[in-house]
Amino acid sequence: MNVTLAAGGTGGHMVPAHALAAELKRRGHGVMLITDERGARIPGLFEEVPTHILPAGRLGGGLVGLGKAVRAVVAGRRQARGLYRDFTPDAVVGFGGYPAFPALLAASSMNIPTILHEQNAVLGRVNRWVAGNAAAIATAYAEVERLKPRYLAKVALVGNPVRESVARLGTLPFPEFDDTAPLKILVTGGSQGATILGQIVPDALGQLPPRLRHRLQVVQQCRPDDIEQVRVRYGALNIPAELLTYIEDMPERLGEAHLVIARAGASTIAELTAAGRPAILVPLPIATDDHQTANAREMAKAGGARMIPQPEFTPEVLSAQIGVIAGDSLALSNAAERALSVGRPHATRDLADLVERVAGSTAPLLVGRVEARTPPMAMGAPA
Structure with a gap:
Protein backbone atom coordinates (compact mmCIF):
# COMPACT_ATOMS: atom_id res chain seq x y z
CA MET A 1 0.00 0.00 0.00
CA ASN A 2 0.95 3.66 -0.27
CA VAL A 3 0.79 5.86 2.84
CA THR A 4 1.29 9.62 3.08
CA LEU A 5 2.56 11.04 6.36
CA ALA A 6 1.83 14.70 7.17
CA ALA A 7 3.72 16.28 10.04
CA GLY A 8 4.49 19.71 11.43
CA GLY A 9 8.04 21.00 11.45
CA THR A 10 9.08 20.29 15.06
CA GLY A 11 10.85 17.23 16.37
CA GLY A 12 7.81 16.33 18.46
CA HIS A 13 5.81 15.74 15.29
CA MET A 14 8.59 14.57 13.00
CA VAL A 15 10.30 11.91 15.16
CA PRO A 16 7.21 9.67 15.58
CA ALA A 17 6.38 10.15 11.90
CA HIS A 18 9.91 9.06 11.02
CA ALA A 19 9.61 5.96 13.21
CA LEU A 20 6.34 5.00 11.51
CA ALA A 21 7.84 5.59 8.06
CA ALA A 22 10.69 3.19 8.81
CA GLU A 23 8.27 0.48 10.00
CA LEU A 24 5.94 0.88 7.02
CA LYS A 25 8.87 0.67 4.61
CA ARG A 26 10.13 -2.43 6.40
CA ARG A 27 6.71 -3.99 5.73
CA GLY A 28 7.01 -3.20 2.04
CA HIS A 29 4.70 -0.17 1.80
CA GLY A 30 5.38 3.04 -0.12
CA VAL A 31 5.75 6.16 2.03
CA MET A 32 5.66 9.86 1.19
CA LEU A 33 6.13 12.79 3.58
CA ILE A 34 4.42 16.20 3.53
CA THR A 35 5.92 18.82 5.85
CA ASP A 36 7.25 22.38 5.93
CA GLU A 37 10.75 23.78 5.53
CA ARG A 38 11.56 23.35 9.22
CA GLY A 39 10.64 19.68 9.17
CA ALA A 40 12.67 19.03 6.05
CA ARG A 41 15.77 20.52 7.73
CA ILE A 42 15.81 18.25 10.81
CA PRO A 43 18.93 16.09 10.43
CA GLY A 44 18.78 12.32 10.22
CA LEU A 45 15.07 11.98 9.41
CA PHE A 46 13.32 10.78 6.24
CA GLU A 47 16.57 10.60 4.28
CA GLU A 48 15.21 7.94 1.89
CA VAL A 49 11.56 9.06 1.83
CA PRO A 50 10.16 11.35 -0.90
CA THR A 51 9.49 14.64 0.85
CA HIS A 52 7.25 17.49 -0.29
CA ILE A 53 7.16 20.95 1.27
CA LEU A 54 3.74 22.58 1.06
CA PRO A 55 2.50 25.98 2.22
CA ALA A 56 0.57 25.87 5.48
CA GLY A 57 -0.92 28.86 7.26
CA ARG A 58 -0.41 29.58 10.93
CA LEU A 59 -3.04 31.49 12.88
CA GLY A 60 -1.96 34.81 14.30
CA GLY A 61 -1.45 38.41 13.24
CA GLY A 62 -5.08 39.51 13.31
CA LEU A 63 -7.23 39.67 10.18
CA VAL A 64 -4.22 40.13 7.90
CA GLY A 65 -2.53 37.04 9.37
CA LEU A 66 -5.75 35.06 9.15
CA GLY A 67 -6.15 35.96 5.48
CA LYS A 68 -2.60 34.84 4.72
CA ALA A 69 -3.15 31.61 6.62
CA VAL A 70 -6.34 30.80 4.71
CA ARG A 71 -4.65 31.44 1.36
CA ALA A 72 -1.71 29.23 2.35
CA VAL A 73 -4.00 26.39 3.44
CA VAL A 74 -6.00 26.59 0.20
CA ALA A 75 -2.79 26.52 -1.84
CA GLY A 76 -1.42 23.62 0.21
CA ARG A 77 -4.63 21.65 -0.17
CA ARG A 78 -4.55 22.14 -3.95
CA GLN A 79 -0.94 20.98 -4.15
CA ALA A 80 -1.62 17.97 -1.92
CA ARG A 81 -4.49 16.87 -4.18
CA GLY A 82 -2.07 16.98 -7.11
CA LEU A 83 0.43 14.84 -5.21
CA TYR A 84 -2.26 12.30 -4.31
CA ARG A 85 -3.21 11.88 -7.97
CA ASP A 86 0.36 10.78 -8.68
CA PHE A 87 1.13 8.84 -5.48
CA THR A 88 -2.43 7.50 -4.82
CA PRO A 89 -2.26 6.97 -1.05
CA ASP A 90 -4.41 4.31 0.60
CA ALA A 91 -4.34 6.40 3.79
CA VAL A 92 -2.98 9.73 5.04
CA VAL A 93 -1.60 9.88 8.59
CA GLY A 94 -1.48 13.29 10.29
CA PHE A 95 0.86 13.92 13.22
CA GLY A 96 -0.37 17.39 14.09
CA GLY A 97 1.09 20.79 13.42
CA TYR A 98 -0.11 23.33 10.88
CA PRO A 99 1.71 21.70 7.90
CA ALA A 100 -0.48 18.62 8.35
CA PHE A 101 -3.72 20.58 7.96
CA PRO A 102 -3.89 21.07 4.16
CA ALA A 103 -2.72 17.49 3.56
CA LEU A 104 -5.54 16.12 5.70
CA LEU A 105 -8.13 18.42 4.12
CA ALA A 106 -7.06 17.25 0.67
CA ALA A 107 -7.37 13.61 1.70
CA SER A 108 -10.89 14.08 3.06
CA SER A 109 -11.96 15.89 -0.11
CA MET A 110 -10.80 12.88 -2.16
CA ASN A 111 -12.34 10.27 0.18
CA ILE A 112 -8.93 9.00 1.25
CA PRO A 113 -9.13 7.67 4.83
CA THR A 114 -7.18 9.65 7.42
CA ILE A 115 -5.61 8.61 10.70
CA LEU A 116 -4.56 11.12 13.34
CA HIS A 117 -1.75 10.53 15.78
CA GLU A 118 -1.75 12.69 18.90
CA GLN A 119 1.56 12.71 20.75
CA ASN A 120 0.43 14.86 23.68
CA ALA A 121 -2.04 14.40 26.53
CA VAL A 122 -4.06 17.29 25.07
CA LEU A 123 -5.54 16.92 21.59
CA GLY A 124 -3.76 19.48 19.43
CA ARG A 125 -5.47 22.27 17.55
CA VAL A 126 -5.14 20.82 14.03
CA ASN A 127 -6.20 17.37 15.22
CA ARG A 128 -9.26 18.91 16.88
CA TRP A 129 -10.21 20.60 13.61
CA VAL A 130 -10.08 17.40 11.54
CA ALA A 131 -11.06 14.77 14.12
CA GLY A 132 -14.62 14.53 12.82
CA ASN A 133 -13.51 13.24 9.41
CA ALA A 134 -10.80 10.89 10.70
CA ALA A 135 -11.23 7.14 10.35
CA ALA A 136 -9.15 6.58 13.50
CA ILE A 137 -7.41 8.60 16.21
CA ALA A 138 -4.28 7.10 17.75
CA THR A 139 -3.23 8.49 21.12
CA ALA A 140 -0.14 8.29 23.30
CA TYR A 141 -1.96 8.61 26.65
CA ALA A 142 -4.90 6.85 28.26
CA GLU A 143 -6.38 10.22 29.25
CA VAL A 144 -6.55 12.92 26.59
CA GLU A 145 -7.86 16.43 27.20
CA ARG A 146 -9.88 18.27 24.51
CA LEU A 147 -11.04 14.95 23.03
CA LYS A 148 -14.79 15.03 22.47
CA PRO A 149 -16.66 11.99 23.84
CA ARG A 150 -18.36 11.36 20.51
CA TYR A 151 -14.97 10.49 18.98
CA LEU A 152 -14.08 7.79 21.52
CA ALA A 153 -15.41 4.96 19.35
CA LYS A 154 -12.63 5.53 16.84
CA VAL A 155 -9.76 6.04 19.30
CA ALA A 156 -6.94 3.58 19.94
CA LEU A 157 -4.21 3.89 22.57
CA VAL A 158 -0.94 3.01 20.83
CA GLY A 159 1.68 5.21 22.50
CA ASN A 160 4.19 7.54 20.91
CA PRO A 161 6.60 5.88 18.44
CA VAL A 162 10.28 6.03 19.37
CA ARG A 163 13.39 4.90 17.58
CA GLU A 164 14.11 1.18 17.83
CA SER A 165 17.47 1.95 19.42
CA VAL A 166 15.66 3.74 22.25
CA ALA A 167 12.99 1.07 22.72
CA ARG A 168 15.76 -1.54 23.01
CA LEU A 169 17.12 0.22 26.12
CA GLY A 170 14.07 -0.90 28.08
CA THR A 171 15.09 -4.54 27.64
CA LEU A 172 18.59 -3.94 29.06
CA PRO A 173 19.62 -3.68 32.73
CA PHE A 174 19.61 -0.23 34.32
CA PRO A 175 23.16 1.22 34.39
CA GLU A 176 25.07 0.02 37.43
CA PHE A 177 24.90 2.47 40.31
CA ASP A 178 26.11 2.11 43.89
CA ASP A 179 27.71 4.23 46.62
CA THR A 180 30.92 4.71 44.64
CA ALA A 181 29.85 4.68 40.98
CA PRO A 182 29.59 7.92 38.98
CA LEU A 183 26.17 9.56 38.91
CA LYS A 184 25.48 10.26 35.24
CA ILE A 185 22.96 13.02 34.57
CA LEU A 186 21.56 13.94 31.16
CA VAL A 187 20.00 17.40 30.75
CA THR A 188 17.94 18.18 27.67
CA GLY A 189 15.48 20.90 26.75
CA GLY A 190 14.14 19.25 23.61
CA SER A 191 15.12 20.02 20.03
CA GLN A 192 15.42 23.76 20.72
CA GLY A 193 17.09 23.61 24.12
CA ALA A 194 15.92 25.50 27.20
CA THR A 195 17.71 28.52 28.65
CA ILE A 196 16.31 28.01 32.14
CA PRO A 210 29.64 16.02 48.63
CA ARG A 211 28.90 12.28 48.41
CA LEU A 212 26.85 12.96 45.24
CA ARG A 213 28.52 16.07 43.89
CA HIS A 214 31.98 14.51 43.68
CA ARG A 215 30.63 11.64 41.55
CA LEU A 216 28.79 13.72 38.95
CA GLN A 217 29.20 13.24 35.21
CA VAL A 218 26.94 15.61 33.27
CA VAL A 219 25.89 15.78 29.63
CA GLN A 220 23.81 18.88 28.93
CA GLN A 221 22.19 20.25 25.81
CA CYS A 222 22.31 24.05 25.65
CA ARG A 223 21.03 26.72 23.36
CA PRO A 224 23.88 28.08 21.19
CA ASP A 225 23.57 31.52 22.82
CA ASP A 226 23.86 30.01 26.30
CA ILE A 227 26.56 27.37 25.98
CA GLU A 228 29.63 29.45 26.88
CA GLN A 229 27.97 30.94 29.94
CA VAL A 230 26.94 27.46 31.12
CA ARG A 231 30.47 26.17 30.47
CA VAL A 232 31.94 28.93 32.64
CA ARG A 233 29.53 28.14 35.47
CA TYR A 234 30.33 24.41 35.47
CA GLY A 235 34.03 25.27 35.42
CA ALA A 236 33.67 27.54 38.44
CA LEU A 237 31.89 24.74 40.30
CA ASN A 238 34.50 22.18 39.22
CA ILE A 239 31.79 19.84 37.89
CA PRO A 240 32.72 17.79 34.79
CA ALA A 241 30.16 18.54 32.09
CA GLU A 242 30.00 17.85 28.37
CA LEU A 243 27.94 20.59 26.71
CA LEU A 244 26.31 20.21 23.29
CA THR A 245 23.90 22.30 21.25
CA TYR A 246 22.37 19.19 19.67
CA ILE A 247 22.62 15.61 20.90
CA GLU A 248 22.88 13.46 17.79
CA ASP A 249 23.54 10.20 19.64
CA MET A 250 20.60 10.51 22.04
CA PRO A 251 19.96 6.74 22.35
CA GLU A 252 23.55 6.18 23.49
CA ARG A 253 23.46 9.12 25.92
CA LEU A 254 20.11 8.02 27.31
CA GLY A 255 21.39 4.49 27.74
CA GLU A 256 24.27 5.72 29.90
CA ALA A 257 22.20 8.09 32.06
CA HIS A 258 21.01 7.36 35.60
CA LEU A 259 18.82 10.48 35.77
CA VAL A 260 17.41 12.88 33.18
CA ILE A 261 16.44 16.52 33.77
CA ALA A 262 14.23 17.68 30.91
CA ARG A 263 11.23 19.50 29.54
CA ALA A 264 8.07 17.39 29.23
CA GLY A 265 7.66 17.20 25.48
CA ALA A 266 5.84 14.17 24.14
CA SER A 267 8.87 12.60 22.44
CA THR A 268 11.04 13.13 25.52
CA ILE A 269 8.58 11.36 27.81
CA ALA A 270 8.01 8.57 25.28
CA GLU A 271 11.76 7.91 25.16
CA LEU A 272 12.17 8.12 28.95
CA THR A 273 9.40 5.61 29.60
CA ALA A 274 10.39 3.27 26.78
CA ALA A 275 13.99 3.22 28.04
CA GLY A 276 13.07 3.18 31.73
CA ARG A 277 14.94 6.29 32.87
CA PRO A 278 13.83 8.31 35.92
CA ALA A 279 13.49 12.03 35.38
CA ILE A 280 12.89 15.44 36.83
CA LEU A 281 10.52 17.23 34.47
CA VAL A 282 10.05 20.97 34.04
CA PRO A 283 7.05 21.55 31.75
CA LEU A 284 7.26 24.50 29.37
CA PRO A 285 4.71 26.96 30.84
CA ILE A 286 3.85 28.61 27.50
CA ALA A 287 3.14 25.32 25.70
CA THR A 288 -0.23 25.39 23.93
CA ASP A 289 -3.04 24.33 26.30
CA ASP A 290 -0.31 23.63 28.91
CA HIS A 291 0.10 20.24 27.26
CA GLN A 292 3.53 19.56 28.76
CA THR A 293 2.09 19.57 32.27
CA ALA A 294 -0.55 17.10 31.10
CA ASN A 295 2.16 14.98 29.46
CA ALA A 296 4.14 14.74 32.69
CA ARG A 297 1.26 13.60 34.90
CA GLU A 298 1.23 9.91 34.00
CA MET A 299 4.95 9.38 34.55
CA ALA A 300 4.93 11.43 37.76
CA LYS A 301 1.88 9.60 39.11
CA ALA A 302 3.61 6.28 38.47
CA GLY A 303 6.64 7.41 40.47
CA GLY A 304 9.03 7.49 37.55
CA ALA A 305 9.44 11.26 37.57
CA ARG A 306 9.27 14.36 39.74
CA MET A 307 7.52 17.35 38.16
CA ILE A 308 8.60 20.88 39.07
CA PRO A 309 6.52 23.79 37.67
CA GLN A 310 8.82 26.40 36.17
CA PRO A 311 7.88 29.16 38.68
CA GLU A 312 9.10 26.81 41.45
CA PHE A 313 12.20 25.66 39.55
CA THR A 314 15.07 27.00 41.65
CA PRO A 315 18.52 25.56 42.41
CA GLU A 316 17.40 24.77 45.96
CA VAL A 317 14.25 22.89 44.88
CA LEU A 318 16.04 21.01 42.10
CA SER A 319 18.93 20.02 44.35
CA ALA A 320 16.52 18.65 46.95
CA GLN A 321 14.63 16.63 44.33
CA ILE A 322 17.85 15.17 42.92
CA GLY A 323 18.80 14.14 46.44
CA VAL A 324 15.48 12.33 46.89
CA ILE A 325 15.43 10.50 43.57
CA ALA A 326 19.17 9.70 43.39
CA GLY A 327 19.96 9.56 47.10
CA ASP A 328 20.58 5.81 47.02
CA SER A 329 20.81 3.09 44.42
CA LEU A 330 17.56 1.40 45.47
CA ALA A 331 15.51 4.61 45.12
CA LEU A 332 17.01 5.29 41.69
CA SER A 333 16.44 1.79 40.31
CA ASN A 334 12.92 1.77 41.73
CA ALA A 335 12.15 5.04 39.93
CA ALA A 336 13.57 3.54 36.74
CA GLU A 337 11.22 0.55 37.01
CA ARG A 338 8.27 2.85 37.59
CA ALA A 339 9.18 4.91 34.53
CA LEU A 340 9.36 1.74 32.46
CA SER A 341 5.97 0.59 33.77
CA VAL A 342 4.17 3.34 31.81
CA GLY A 343 6.26 2.98 28.66
CA ARG A 344 4.77 1.81 25.39
CA PRO A 345 7.79 0.48 23.49
CA HIS A 346 5.65 -1.18 20.81
CA ALA A 347 3.95 2.04 19.75
CA THR A 348 5.51 2.01 16.28
CA ARG A 349 4.34 -1.53 15.61
CA ASP A 350 0.85 -0.86 16.96
CA LEU A 351 0.45 2.36 14.97
CA ALA A 352 1.60 0.60 11.78
CA ASP A 353 -0.95 -2.16 12.43
CA LEU A 354 -3.67 0.47 12.80
CA VAL A 355 -2.63 2.18 9.55
CA GLU A 356 -2.76 -1.13 7.69
CA ARG A 357 -6.23 -1.87 9.04
CA VAL A 358 -7.55 1.55 8.04
CA ALA A 359 -5.88 1.54 4.62
CA GLY A 360 -7.12 -1.95 3.84
CA SER A 361 -10.68 -1.75 5.09
CA THR A 362 -13.74 0.46 4.78
CA ALA A 363 -15.52 -1.24 7.70
CA PRO A 364 -16.01 0.46 11.10
CA LEU A 365 -12.82 -0.05 13.03
CA LEU A 366 -12.23 0.42 16.71
CA VAL A 367 -13.67 0.33 20.16
CA GLY A 368 -12.49 3.30 22.17
CA ARG A 369 -9.85 2.62 24.83
CA VAL A 370 -9.05 6.20 25.79
CA GLU A 371 -10.77 8.53 28.21
CA ALA A 372 -11.85 12.03 27.29
CA ARG A 373 -10.65 14.38 29.98
CA THR A 374 -11.81 17.92 30.62
CA PRO A 375 -8.96 20.19 31.76
CA PRO A 376 -9.36 21.20 35.43
CA MET A 377 -9.50 24.88 34.50
CA ALA A 378 -12.10 24.39 31.81
CA MET A 379 -14.86 22.40 33.45
CA GLY A 380 -18.09 22.92 31.61
CA ALA A 381 -16.45 24.97 28.85
CA PRO A 382 -17.26 24.01 25.28
CA ALA A 383 -14.58 21.85 23.63
Missing part, protein backbone atom coordinates in the same frame (compact mmCIF):
# COMPACT_ATOMS: atom_id res chain seq x y z
CA LEU A 197 17.98 24.60 32.43
CA GLY A 198 21.32 26.24 31.80
CA GLN A 199 20.55 28.87 34.42
CA ILE A 200 19.38 26.51 37.16
CA VAL A 201 20.93 23.05 36.76
CA PRO A 202 24.64 23.90 37.34
CA ASP A 203 23.91 25.75 40.59
CA ALA A 204 21.58 22.98 41.74
CA LEU A 205 24.26 20.35 41.16
CA GLY A 206 26.72 22.56 43.01
CA GLN A 207 24.47 22.40 46.08
CA LEU A 208 24.37 18.60 46.25
CA PRO A 209 25.98 16.92 49.24
